[in-house]
Amino acid sequence: MKTEKPEILYEDNSIIVVYKPAGLATQTARLTEPDLASFLKSYLGSSYLGIIHRLDQPVEGCLVFAKDKKSAGILTSALTKEKTLHKKYYCLSADSSEEPSEKTNEEITLMDFLKQDPQNHVMHVVSAQDMGAQKAVLRYHLIHRLESGIGLYHVEIQTGRFHQIRVQMAHAGHPLLGDAKYGGKRTLPSGEAVPNVCLCAYALSFRHPVTGKNMEFSINPRGEAYAPFKEQGCFGGNL
Numbered sequence: 341m342k343t344e345k346p347e348i349l350y351e352d353n354s355i356i357v358v359y360k361p362a363g364l365a366t367q368t369a370r371l372t373e374p375d376l377a378s379f380l381k382s383y384l385g386s387s388y389l390g391i392i393h394r395l396d397q398p399v400e401g402c403l404v405f406a407k408d409k410k411s412a413g414i415l416t417s418a419l420t421k422e423k424t425l426h427k428k429y430y431c432l433s434a435d436s437s438e439e440p441s442e443k444t445n446e447e448i449t450l451m452d453f454l455k456q457d458p459q460n461h462v463m464h465v466v467s468a469q470d471m472g473a474q475k476a477v478l479r480y481h482l483i484h485r486l487e488s489g490i491g492l493y494h495v496e497i498q499t500g501r502f503h504q505i506r507v508q509m510a511h512a513g514h515p516l517l518g519d520a521k522y523g524g525k526r527t528l529p530s531g532e533a534v535p536n537v538c539l540c541a542y543a544l545s546f547r548h549p550v551t552g553k554n555m556e557f558s559i560n561p562r563g564e565a566y567a568p569f570k571e572q573g574c575f576g577g578n579l
Contacts, residue, residue: 362399398518400541
């Protein structure tokens with residue numbers, strides 16, 4: 341399946357905000373595989389690109405990059421120290437439980453400890469006493485559930501861990517649609533294949549590293565799996 345091209349959502353002298361389609365790596369060491377960082381360096385005609393945060397290859401959404409080292413340092417600090425760079429996500433789950441307990445708009449907090457398997461890079465929920473375990477916290481709520489059982493969820497993370505949403509939602513009984521690595525189904529009820537993980541970083545907000553202005557960006561998730569939710573007006577992005 342052909343991957344969509346990235347889209348520039350905003351650009352000035354200091355930053356560039358981009359939509360990364362599912363299936364495109366943010367950055368890769370594989371010389372023959374395209375990635376977003378290489379696309380942007382070519383687009384900007386520059387050897388420098390400040391990578392502030394990443395999205396997994398099968399995940400879509402908004403990312404901000406810096407054009408200079410000073411802006412990169414400010415944005416990285418906003419993400420890791422000040423916690424003023426915020427991301428919001430949509431995801432789909434064909435729930436593993438036959439009778440999901442969540443009520444629409446009921447906010448639920450998940451607090452787990454995660455550890456990565458060095459052999460296959462899969463994250464696991466482990467005991468807090470496990471050596472190398474990292475605390476992971478997120479909040480989510482159900483927006484709408486189809487008769488087929490597929491639910492649309494809104495997610496916000498309070499910690500930034502590798503595969504955090506994917507592993508925590510799966511552990512809570514809501515493996516993401518398309519995410520076979522964590523037990524998610526790879527087909528729709530119609531039998532149509534789901535080629536990527538149904539997780540979208542749909543909203544991004546931060547203070548501009550130079551002007552201090554509040555910057556906010558949002559998109560709508562793409563893909564056929566989201567179509568029924570779009571028809572029912574569940575999204576409010578601008579793409």
